[in-house]
Amino acid sequence: MGGTEHLTVQREGATLVLTLNRPEAKNALSLPMLVGLYDGWVEADADDAIRSIILTGAGGAFCAGMDLKALAGKGMEGQQYRDRLKADPDLHWKAMLRHHRPRKPVIAAVEGYCVAGGTEILQGTDIRVAGESATFGLFEVKRGLFPIGGSTVRLQRQIPRTHALEMLLTGRPYSAREAADIGLIGHVVPDGTALEKALAIAGQINDCGPLAVEAVKASVYEAAEMSEADGLAAELKRGWPIFDTADAKEGSRAFAERRPPVFRRE
Template sequence: MGGTEGAGEHAGGTEHLTVERFDATLVLTLNRPEAKNALSLPMLVGLYDGWLAADEDDDIRSIVLTGAGGTFCAGMDLKALAGDGMAGEHYRERLRDDPDLHWKAMLRHHRPRKPVIAAVEGHCVAGGTEILQGTDIRVAGESATFGLFEVRRGLFPIGGSTVRLARQIPRTHALEMLLTGRPYPAREAERIGLIGHVVPDGTARDKALEIAGMVNACGPLAVEAVKASVYETSGMTEPDGLKAELARGRPLFDTADAKEGSRAFAEKRPPVYRRA
């Protein structure tokens, strides 16, 4: 798939979360630009439903998460989460039925089996930076801003940052971000390893779709097994991790997709993977 080829096909969502399909990529767009895409209950419900839809559809091979209006996410909207002025009683019912829904939506208590690529423009702060840590590959426009501002407000970044951040970037940088609450421009976020690519403003989604296209061209069983192995072995000792890696990876060599990959390479043609 070419990263930006084809028009997006709309596939559900809520008033604050747009869902589109680009070939084998599901694009989830936080869509509340008038509030800098602050997290609301309709947005969280849409996010969680999007993660589940991607998990359940074998034709989807990657997910792109982005924000509308030149902003990624400015964090949690506490008034909206409490239900003030919220459209749709059924959203509150969803939260009552599943009190963990907001943590699953924010990727704290849920990890999609498909790779998640973040495309960041503008503000990605507080809850936005916390969601970011649940994604796998990260692209940002050059004017994007990151940060965990909670301590400046006497709050705690309870979306997972005190656990995850120091596992993703060097501890000294993680602690500085957590304890100062200062903003980080995109180039500094790239330098410390929080994001992988800085691109011209307005092109983060295009770059994310380009990366998604490369992921989609690979064997889906292999991609999902590799992602699972990276996360499940991250807290293990090296001997235990290597043992788990073999258990996860060895069965892939017996799949029809593995044989197709080798055959396509020998025949100098694109492989046709069938999840078999």
């Protein structure tokens, strides 16, 4: 498993847990963190034994956005990381899930601050859990900046446009309850238990057929860019082959035999 000084990687059964690990800066984004994140997404997709991914933060915070010192050209420590970014100038956007989508489901487990770049990364995740004291928001306009991590495109597709525009144009903070009310997150849990809840959801996903899970995720995002008619046609094209897999036959057989299925990605 990979990781960097600002990003830790841990296996919990069939789940890969990526932890933003710069608590002294409320996990503000750094180049080592972004390189570690990108490598984590790649590792998860390359390993068929991994069925889900959790993204969380250390020290009671998720991510406070970009380190403004780093944005000004300071604090980008480590020549090896600069070399990685030079070799792939898009690496930081892929790390932030701006235009990179892992094929495995990604669950966000949020505690504390999830603002600016943190809320932008959040939009690239699939399922979202937050502690009740978590804080969300896109603060860029308050600093004269632009949320260039994809929020002006994606946020209005994930929550009602009026709420998206209010979040984008006011730069104000949102509580976890308010974020849930507008549909930005799915679960609000007691503080300190977001990772526990995320692991429970991941366990439910891991018990399902991995080929089916990945095909369903891909179909949902593919159809979101299509008309209903085109989406339904694409769904059949992607979904019918799943019925011919050994995993599908195993699922039906296990149901009939009243036992847990053993899926083999076949």
